[in-house]
Amino acid sequence: MSIVRSSVHAKWVVGKVIGTAMQKTAKVRVTRLVLDPYLLKYFNKRKTYFAHDALQQCTVGDIVLLKALPVAKTKHVKHELAEIIFKVGQVIDPVTGKRCAGTTYLESPVSLETTHLSKNLEELDLSSTQ
Secondary structure, X not given: OOOXXXXXXXXXXXXXXXXXXXXXXXXXXEEEEEEEOOOOEEEEEEXXXXXXXXXXXXXXXXXXXXXXXXXXXXXXXXXXXXXXXXXXXXXXXXXOOOEEEOOEXXXXXXXXXXHHHXXXXXXXXXXXXX
């Protein structure tokens, strides 16, 4: 009776794509917080994974979910792309529902409010004429 053992410890990881130069492979950087036992302070620890991207749908900057393969595809490729969580440039603020890049909105909230108000005024004009 043989038991197939996985060659990786992390079954699911979330990271940022930092390279797509190889065919059907994405280079993904995963950042974890590790506690220093002496200082009792958390520090960022980064690790780079190579993931199989069969459809070549990743671009640099995407936030992706990786799934560990039961058997390594090649010497370095031990994960596959499960899902693209956020495409670069298409991040939506959960509070306002507007697209944003970093801390700035891609659409100006003021211009959206004025267009929304002008649409409301047009609807009111139409209803008053009827």
